[in-house]
Amino acid sequence: MSDSLMHSGWWLWLAFVLAGLATHIPRGSFIVAGSRAKLPAGLQRALRYAPAAALAALVMPDVLLVGGETQLTNPKLLAAIAVFIVATRWQNAWLPFIVGMGVLWSAKYLIT
Amino acid sequence: MNDAFRRGAREGFFHYLPLSIGLIPWALVTGVAMRGAGFSVFEAMGMNIIVFAGTAQLGTLPLIVIGAPMWMILATALALNLRFVIFSAAIAPAFEGVSRWRRIISGYLLTDGVFASCSPRMLASTDKDWRLGFYLAPSVWCWALWQILTLIGVLGASVLPTNWSLDFMASIALMVLLVPIVSSRPMLVAALAAGATAVLLHDLPLKLGLIAAIFVGIGAGFLAERWATENMNADAAS
Numbered sequence: 340m341s342d343s344l345m346h347s348g349w350w351l352w353l354a355f356v357l358a359g360l361a362t363h364i365p366r367g368s369f370i371v372a373g374s375r376a377k378l379p380a381g382l383q384r385a386l387r388y389a390p391a392a393a394l395a396a397l398v399m400p401d402v403l404l405v406g407g408e409t410q411l412t413n414p415k416l417l418a419a420i421a422v423f424i425v426a427t428r429w430q431n432a433w434l435p436f437i438v439g440m441g442v443l444w445s446a447k448y449l450i451t
Numbered sequence: 452m453n454d455a456f457r458r459g460a461r462e463g464f465f466h467y468l469p470l471s472i473g474l475i476p477w478a479l480v481t482g483v484a485m486r487g488a489g490f491s492v493f494e495a496m497g498m499n500i501i502v503f504a505g506t507a508q509l510g511t512l513p514l515i516v517i518g519a520p521m522w523m524i525l526a527t528a529l530a531l532n533l534r535f536v537i538f539s540a541a542i543a544p545a546f547e548g549v550s551r552w553r554r555i556i557s558g559y560l561l562t563d564g565v566f567a568s569c570s571p572r573m574l575a576s577t578d579k580d581w582r583l584g585f586y587l588a589p590s591v592w593c594w595a596l597w598q599i600l601t602l603i604g605v606l607g608a609s610v611l612p613t614n615w616s617l618d619f620m621a622s623i624a625l626m627v628l629l630v631p632i633v634s635s636r637p638m639l640v641a642a643l644a645a646g647a648t649a650v651l652l653h654d655l656p657l658k659l660g661l662i663a664a665i666f667v668g669i670g671a672g673f674l675a676e677r678w679a680t681e682n683m684n685a686d687a688a689s
Contacts, residue, residue: 351494351515354524358511359501361528365535367558369543371551385673386541390567391638392645392668393534394629396661397563399646400653401622409650415619422623426630433469439623443616 414446459576459584467568467589471596473624474564477505478597482604484509488516495605499598503559507531533662537669538566545573545582553583560590567628637679641672 402419403409410416422439485495485508502508507528514524538561546554569589573582633639645668652660 350518351490352497354511354515354521355498355501357521357525358498358507358528359503361525362502362504362507362532362535363559365529365532366539366561367555368536369540370546370558370561371554373543373546373554383541383544384676385669386537388638388641388669388672389534389537389541389665390570391629391632391642391672392665393537393563393661394567394625394632395642395646396649396664396668398622398625398629400649401619403650404653407653415622418619419622419626422626423630426627433472435627436472436620436623439626440616440620443619447616 412450414443414450417446418443453580455578455580456584459578459581459586460588461584463569463585464588464592466572466585467565467592470564470568470624470627471589471593473621473627474593474596475600476620478600479604479607481505481508482601482606483608484512485601486605486608488512490605492602492605496598496602499601502528503594503597504532504562505597534563534665535561537665538563538570542566542570542573545570545576545586548579549583557583557586557590560587560594562590562593564624564628565590565593567625567632571632637672637675640675641668644668644671 398419402415405413405415418439421442422435425438426435481499482495485498490498498508502511510531511524511528514527539558542561546557549557565586569586573585576582576585629642633642645664648667649660649664652663654660655663
């Protein structure tokens with residue numbers, strides 16, 4: 340590691356530990372606090388929507404945006420549509436990966 | 452380790468196994484990026500074990516490389532990990548009756564993939580040993596796979612192909628998780644509202660758009676649920 344960019348070895352490890360704390364305190368928060376920190380029932384019901392919201396928030400920008408613009412004929416969107424069709428019709432968990440990557444590569448090859 | 456734990460562990464492992472291939476591109480990319488930042492193999496694997504979070508590792512790397520102030524590294528990592536507070540609160544009831552040490556280990560192991568795929572069945576089960584097995588087996592598998600694949604990325608940084616769009620496999624894994632969840636109308640509303648918000652706010656720094664999108668999605672799903680039950684009650688009354 341070049342010393343001009345990073346201060347020293349311990350500086351780097353301190354940065355790792357801080358990033359680690361910033362990861363594991365949120366992760367452990369309610370799991371570790373347990374029943375002493377119970378959320379109100381209404382909030383707990385609302386939190387059932389967290390996984391769906393987080394997954395869609397992670398996927399949709401990746402699929403819809405190309406260089407910051409929405410573009411409807413991009414290979415990722417075509418592949419995503421194929422993945423959705425396969426995942427709704429069949430229970431096979433490997434198939435979406437095979438079909439998704441297949442459509443992505445074919446579309447890239449055909450469009451560019 | 453009783454029978455229920457072992458049964459839960461086996462079921463959880465096979466439930467999560469196919470989805471874990473979504474980790475492959477993420478881990479490889481993270482390994483390559485840490486090598487690109489100039490870390491030694493020891494430093495890269497140290498960060499990988501201490502932080503164990505692809506988004507936080509990739510997000511703080513540029514700051515570490517320029518020698519940014521500590522508070523900025525801390526704040527960035529916190530912003531990228533805020534979603535885990537929501538996940539932790541949502542999954543916490545499943546750890547009722549589990550010893551403190553196991554809960555601390557479970558917290559360290561919490562990842563997006565295991566949370567999304569395992570929490571619905573965990574929260575529906577009444578057996579605490581089964582739940583713990585159903586959580587720990589896929590989580591430990593995820594941890595081990597992450598470490599091994601990142602090491603491959605670190606060691607193979609110069610020879611891995613970059614033009615195969617392998618990163619899209621991570622998005623496929625997220626979609627595979629999403630499809631069964633959005634089978635009810637309020638869940639679908641939550642997903643669409645969150646997705647649209649994330650697209651609109653993608654320019655915000657530090658992934659704050661992602662956090663905002665999660666909140667909007669939760670709110671929209673909650674409202675859709677209340678609207679649906681109120682309609683049902685109105686129908687029953689008329």
